[in-house]
Amino acid sequence: MTQHEEWVFLNGHVVPAEEATVSVFDAGFTHAAGLFETLRAYRGRVMRLDDHVERLATSAATLGLQIPVDKDLIRRGVDDVLQVNNLSDARLRIVLTPGGVPRPGKEGETSAPPTLLITAGVVRAYPPELYKSGMRVCICPYKQNRLDPLAGHKTLAYLSRLMAMKEAADRRCNESLWFTTENRLAEGSVCNVFVVHEKTILTPPLDTPVLPGTVRKAVIELARENELALEEKPIDIETLLAAKEVFLTGSVLEIMPVTSIEKHQVGEGLPGETTQRLSTLYRELVARECGG
Numbered sequence: 001m002t003q004h005e006e007w008v009f010l011n012g013h014v015v016p017a018e019e020a021t022v023s024v025f026d027a028g029f030t031h032a033a034g035l036f037e038t039l040r041a042y043r044g045r046v047m048r049l050d051d052h053v054e055r056l057a058t059s060a061a062t063l064g065l066q067i068p069v070d071k072d073l074i075r076r077g078v079d080d081v082l083q084v085n086n087l088s089d090a091r092l093r094i095v096l097t098p099g100g101v102p103r104p105g106k107e108g109e110t111s112a113p114p115t116l117l118i119t120a121g122v123v124r125a126y127p128p129e130l131y132k133s134g135m136r137v138c139i140c141p142y143k144q145n146r147l148d149p150l151a152g153h154k155t156l157a158y159l160s161r162l163m164a165m166k167e168a169a170d171r172r173c174n175e176s177l178w179f180t181t182e183n184r185l186a187e188g189s190v191c192n193v194f195v196v197h198e199k200t201i202l203t204p205p206l207d208t209p210v211l212p213g214t215v216r217k218a219v220i221e222l223a224r225e226n227e228l229a230l231e232e233k234p235i236d237i238e239t240l241l242a243a244k245e246v247f248l249t250g251s252v253l254e255i256m257p258v259t260s261i262e263k264h265q266v267g268e269g270l271p272g273e274t275t276q277r278l279s280t281l282y283r284e285l286v287a288r289e290c291g292g
Contacts, residue, residue, distance in 0.1 A: 134259025
């Protein structure tokens with residue numbers, strides 16, 4: 001292969017990023033109709049790849065998107081972009097759309113096949129000091145609606161999340177916690193959320209609705225395997241502010257302690273014992289599943 005700065009996997013082929021193109025009539029571009037996944041690779045192996053692929057398939061079926069999820073093709077694409085970009089520890093992104101959509105006045109036009117794009121780049125890790133001292137987060141000014149058919153799915157209609165993150169940054173916060181229209185804690189803009197209330201770890205149930213995060217799932221498994229009390233139950237603002245610990249989870253984020261919610265200090269203002277223990281257990285899990 002000739003030398004290029006970056007290669008991507010597009011519709012079954014590895015191509016230079018600067019030469020990769022999709023149709024201007026692609027449903028992902030015209031209607032934000034599509035799904036994406038953000039993944040983390042350690043030592044050349046993606047953490048919980050099967051969970052990510054399964055989530056794609058579930059969302060595609062639930063939302064009625066005409067996207068066949070070819071699991072073997074996705075796995076090959078992931079391996080290819082890591083290899084051709086010479087990456088071991090990486091942040092990957094999978095994008096799936098239904099492809100081109102029929103247009104008015106174009107009766108009989110054959111729709112283009114679905115679009116599959118996989119990219120990989122160097123991990124832009126969060127600053128190490130955040131894991132030591134904890135994040136400051138704010139309450140999102142927007143609401144999550146359980147009647148929204150896109151809620152709980154990772155779709156390309158992501159502008160509201162980006163707006164929330166910008167608003168948080170303007171307030172010198174690192175994340176924004178979303179509540180539902182029923183005033184129940186849901187999730188962060190790009191992560192799931194857990195609180196430690198009294199002696200129990202709490203996280204909002206999936207039907208809140210929240211995204212079924214892969215790290216969220218792993219943390220629940222780890223807590224139960226290590227006999228840490230955990231419940232999936234609704235959380236209101238009073239419970240959140242009374243929590244001894246709060247932490248966020250995500251593929252790139254991993255497990256991030258929260259020590260401040262706007263002007264409110266969480267617990268002692270330092271990462272708590274449960275958060276630190278789960279962080280250690282998660283690192284050990286990554287080492288087991290991705291080599292270490």
